[in-house]
Amino acid sequence: MQITPLNGPVSKTISIPGSKSHTNRLLIIAALTEGSVCLERPLYSEDTLAMIESLKTLGLRIETNPDRIIVHGDLRSIDTKHYELFAHDSGTTVRFLLALLCLVPGTKTLKGNKRLSERPIHDLVEALRKLGAIIEYVHEKGQLPIKILSSQLSGSSVELKGDLSSQFCSALLLISPYFACGLTINPIGKEISKPYIDMTLSCMKEGGVEALQLENGSYFISAHQSYKKKHYAIEGDFSSAGYFFAIAALTKSKITINHLNPSSSQADRNFLYILEKMGHRATYFKNSVRLEGKELIPLDIDMENCPDQVMTMAVLAAFAHGKTSISGVRSLRLKETERVAALKRELGKMGVRTEDSHDTLSIYGGSPHAAEIDTYGDHRIAMAFAVAGLHLPGIIIHHPEVVNKTFPTFWTCFEALK
CATH class of the missing domain: 3.65.10.10 (Enolpyruvate transferase domain)
Known part of the structure; x- marks a missing residue:
């Protein structure tokens, strides 16, 4: 051209x-919210469609209209069986989904295209393993595809390297209301792209979940919280x-x-x-x-x-x-x-x-x-x-x-x- x-x-x-970053974060939040959730002015792009199709694969019913997305159902509506999910080339999709899939029943295999398979994922995998997830690499360590064999997380505190991708921290934050004893995330080293974590915290707060950043830099999410909001307007x-x-x-x-x-x-x-x-x-x-x-x-x-x-x-x-x-x-x-x-x-x-x-x-x-x-x-x-x-x-x-x-x-x- x-x-x-x-x-x-x-x-x-x-x-x-609408914002891609907001759209994919709110799609995860909607999947964790009981009942139907409406997202106004979403972005429809390859990255967000990868997330939508993955959630549909899990059995969630999603209406896609030009000016809104409506997500029906939540984790409780997902059947126990084997799921194959393809994140295409979307970093937010693969990292946010990986954390979500640790709460989903059944056996889940998460794949991506060649370049996505080469992008960092290992530190997030290790953090989820420390929190009780059973995750296997199908071929090469540190690369997609990966298989998630468990469906619940039991820990309450984890260390997480923050110098490669802010999406690792955001992935854990988004699913944090599902930890029975709450969750503390302790970043190791300097956090890269910190405003993206702040965006995640803002989305969570809008949905009804409060995450506190402590003086030592850790994030604390207390137990017995849940996403409540049913209607979101996505920013440009x-x-x-x-x-x-x-x-x-x-x-x-x-x-x-x-x-x-x-x-x-x-x-x-x-x-x-x-x-x-x-x-x-x-x-x-x-x-x-x-x-x-x-x-x-x-x-x-x-x-x-x-x-x-x-x-x-x-x-x-x-x-x-x-x-x-x-x-x-x-x-x-x-x-x-x-x-x-x-x-x-x-x-x-x-x-x-x-x-x-x-x-x-x-x-x-x-x-x-x-x-x-x-x-x-x-x-x-x-x-x-x-x-x-x-x-x-x-x-x-x-x-x-x-x-x-x-x-x-x-x-x-x-x-x-x-």
């Missing part, structure tokens, strides 16, 4: 879909909005995005603060945010708390004269592709020099030229480099359909800017 640049700055308003996705804020910054446009909660706990809301630090002007309304693009300047920034926006920031940095240094990038090496290597390769095609260490990426920006962009099956690579195409003639995105993983309507919203 060849991107046609804008003719000049624009002033546009667009609406983005700040991860999806980030590409359009970046377009405003790069093209000096004014772009307003509806259905955003300015006080959201979503991690990628932090990207707005970074853009403001660059000198762009953000205006916050009750249910929307507008960004007015100014000049691009290089920055020295830590993006550990919003890693999904690193690719977008790197593309913007390619146009900012000088050196931009981004730290907190180590988790990108374990995503849909090795994202740091992919960024370096594609920016190199555009004549942009880069350097990296284990946890940092430096971009020497200025005057990039157009290139054909390989996307490596990674939705965020495609969307980040599409941003460049609205300013720089000649950008071609290979396999643009990869955006379906998290933002199927991306290209429709993209074209609406013209």
Whole structure:
């Protein structure tokens, strides 16, 4: 797909879909809630459909309407038999499901595609084993597929490494009301992408379950709690909005995005603060945010708390004269592709020099030229480099359909800017 640049700055308003992170968390919460639960404005994407289909495989009845999902039934309605579940390429699905399946009767086999099978899962498996789960690796240790043979958890305290994925902690937190004696999660080491854990805590609290973070960093969820809420409104996705804020910054446009909660706990809301630090002007309304693009300047920034926006920031940095240094990038090496290597390769095609260490990426920006962009099956690579195409003639995105993983309507919203 060849991107046609804008003719000049624009002033546009667009609406983005619901948050993927909220949708998949609330689908798990709905599966743990007695009775029917309605989720308004959900995201339908490959990642959330993987979760929906998995819950259907377990026997839950799920109505999917354009503007809402209704989940009927809970763990009590699941029969004791063998289940085969396929998480496709969805990290949230496989990790959240793994924890949930430790409460489900029968024998469960959890699979994913090749790249997902290579992504970290072992630390979560070990934590669940310490809590009483019986889990086996079907082939290679630390990789999918895995088989879950038990259907209850009996421990009350567990240590969990937090330096690879915040989804491990979120997975345990989501199922914590099912621990008869409560649960204490003791993170080991520095927690990566902490705002995603905060989002999980926020979803739990909205559902009626209180989790306390203690002074030592542990999470404590007392016994005898349960999810009660029957109706949720899913926020617009700040991860999806980030590409359009970046377009405003790069093209000096004014772009307003509806259905955003300015006080959201979503991690990628932090990207707005970074853009403001660059000198762009953000205006916050009750249910929307507008960004007015100014000049691009290089920055020295830590993006550990919003890693999904690193690719977008790197593309913007390619146009900012000088050196931009981004730290907190180590988790990108374990995503849909090795994202740091992919960024370096594609920016190199555009004549942009880069350097990296284990946890940092430096971009020497200025005057990039157009290139054909390989996307490596990674939705965020495609969307980040599409941003460049609205300013720089000649950008071609290979396999643009990869955006379906998290933002199927991306290209429709993209074209609406013209």
